[in-house]
Amino acid sequence: xxxxxxxxxxxxxxxxxxxxxxxxxxxxxxxxxxxxxxxxxxxxxxxxxxxxxxxxxxxxxxxxxxxxxxxxxxxxxxxxxxxxxxxxxxxxxxxxxxxxxxxxxxxxxxxxxxxxxxxxxxxxxxxxxxxxxxxxxxxxxxxxxxxxxxxxxxxxxxxxxxxxxxxxxxxxxxxxxxxxxxxxxxxxxxxxxxxxxxxxxxxxxxxxxxxxxxxxxxxxxxxxxxxxxxxxxxxxxxxxxxxxxxxxxxxxxxxxxxxxxxxxxxxxxxxxxxxxxxxxxxxxxxxxxxxxxxxxxxxxxxxxxxxxxxxxxxxxxxxxxxxxxxxxxxxxxxxxxxxxxxxxxxxxxxxxxxxxxxxxxxxxxxxxxxxxxxxxxxxxxxxxxxxxxxxxxxxxxxxxxxxxxxxxxxxxxxxxxxxxxx
Amino acid sequence: xxxxxxxxxxxxxxxxxxxxxxxxxxxxxxxxxxxxxxxxxxxxxxxxxxxxxxxxxxxxxxxxxxxxxxxxxxxxxxxxxxxxxxxxxxxxxxxxxxxxxxxxxxxxxxxxxxxxxxxxxxxxxxxxxxxxxxxxxxxxxxxxxxxxxxxxxxxxx
Numbered sequence: 001x002x003x004x005x006x007x008x009x010x011x012x013x014x015x016x017x018x019x020x021x022x023x024x025x026x027x028x029x030x031x032x033x034x035x036x037x038x039x040x041x042x043x044x045x046x047x048x049x050x051x052x053x054x055x056x057x058x059x060x061x062x063x064x065x066x067x068x069x070x071x072x073x074x075x076x077x078x079x080x081x082x083x084x085x086x087x088x089x090x091x092x093x094x095x096x097x098x099x100x101x102x103x104x105x106x107x108x109x110x111x112x113x114x115x116x117x118x119x120x121x122x123x124x125x126x127x128x129x130x131x132x133x134x135x136x137x138x139x140x141x142x143x144x145x146x147x148x149x150x151x152x153x154x155x156x157x158x159x160x161x162x163x164x165x166x167x168x169x170x171x172x173x174x175x176x177x178x179x180x181x182x183x184x185x186x187x188x189x190x191x192x193x194x195x196x197x198x199x200x201x202x203x204x205x206x207x208x209x210x211x212x213x214x215x216x217x218x219x220x221x222x223x224x225x226x227x228x229x230x231x232x233x234x235x236x237x238x239x240x241x242x243x244x245x246x247x248x249x250x251x252x253x254x255x256x257x258x259x260x261x262x263x264x265x266x267x268x269x270x271x272x273x274x275x276x277x278x279x280x281x282x283x284x285x286x287x288x289x290x291x292x293x294x295x296x297x298x299x300x301x302x303x304x305x306x307x308x309x310x311x312x313x314x315x316x317x318x319x320x321x322x323x324x325x326x327x328x329x330x331x332x333x334x335x336x337x338x339x340x341x342x343x344x345x346x347x348x349x350x351x352x353x354x355x356x357x358x359x360x361x362x363x364x365x366x367x368x369x370x371x372x373x374x375x376x377x378x379x380x381x382x383x384x385x386x387x388x389x390x391x392x393x394x395x396x397x398x399x400x401x402x403x404x405x406x407x408x409x410x411x412x413x414x415x416x417x418x419x420x421x422x
Numbered sequence: 423x424x425x426x427x428x429x430x431x432x433x434x435x436x437x438x439x440x441x442x443x444x445x446x447x448x449x450x451x452x453x454x455x456x457x458x459x460x461x462x463x464x465x466x467x468x469x470x471x472x473x474x475x476x477x478x479x480x481x482x483x484x485x486x487x488x489x490x491x492x493x494x495x496x497x498x499x500x501x502x503x504x505x506x507x508x509x510x511x512x513x514x515x516x517x518x519x520x521x522x523x524x525x526x527x528x529x530x531x532x533x534x535x536x537x538x539x540x541x542x543x544x545x546x547x548x549x550x551x552x553x554x555x556x557x558x559x560x561x562x563x564x565x566x567x568x569x570x571x572x573x574x575x576x577x578x579x
Contacts, residue, residue: 087550124548168489244512318550336545340545342488
């Protein structure tokens, strides 16, 4: 436990440069400045590590970095996605608060690999405490001569800035995030072209999640194989799981990939008041909900959660006990996507509104017999028909809630009240 | 329209972006101007930001209306932004919001008569392991209870 992003968590002032360097921090970056690494060596180490994007999509980080046209002329950019806002997810907040230098060094290493001499960390605007920590760490790194142009008289340059959000979940989508840095509405772009070719300000750009960047320095320090061995096949390393809901000790837990869900549940203190587990959303609100039985048989890694019928996502584990009304939960989630849809694609803009309004009318005791079919029809028409994944993210919970807990929706429509809460 | 102090802060943000890309600073510029104008953005102040950044007024207005954290109606000196999404809901946020509304004598979206406090229901603020929670200004308040809420709110001046 706590072996990578959280390894200094128990130390005094764990966010300081001094603490970070005392545990080997910036050793890889210093070697790079001295010319002791080639970009290919770093990419190779990342590929061995099995590190996959921690923001939700799970794309192999080493492969992503190799897509950047490093030798192309002109400015290239590296961007960190700290626009954390998916219900259930709050791990990047803690990385920024407790280990900001790992994010800086991870971005610096990436900047060298991809010849991107300027970077931005897009942090959600509400995160004032994490923003102050990150800004403080940036100041320390500049003062220590670790950032800037021609660092230590070398050919290596890296300037890093934060860019702050202003309240829009959609900006966590990487191309919406780029639009936002450019001072526009956060509306996702069509792909292709992919950001590696046409990204920020039209230049080649790579975007990674906070946790992905923060994992890179330790991978380089200890070797890709060390990281891979922390986890299981196809899911190298550790992962931060934000465990929230009806649990005794809600917190972010950094554990090895492949840990059985039942162990994670125990680690988090077990069910609150000894209640019975009813359902689990394993990867954040966009990932399909699982029944207690499916969850208890699952291991916490990409393949394990996939096999159970959901997705690892951002590792945001929402625990629900048997007092939970699933109609109420889905209605709240539907409201979220309705509120956060950027409005660009018709299926998502209109569909999320339909999903919310139909669920709301069921909650209000005005549901109609064919509302379940209507909900399934609407989610099916959103799925796969939008520019970005927000549409799918809104659709997937609807399908899985209705598949796993259909009788609660039928009961609510027929009796005009919750099967659980009365 | 934009104070010298605000201009100085905006200039610091402009310096982070490439030459000619000063409109990247629009989100912060709007926040800075909003903070100096009772937490609210008027049509004129949005236009002033656009002029200062040499961008079309409509482009700044799009940003000011797309993102959640800009206010176009009067708000309180303190805005309590109460998360009501899933992890907070599972931990009783709906009852706590009702408690806060009763205590202050306002509904969400309204301002107290003295103009001191407004309450807003917001989507996930990314502190789910500290649910239920709300934000006031720069500060997150987590693991809220009715007693804790009373203490925090009574301390607002």
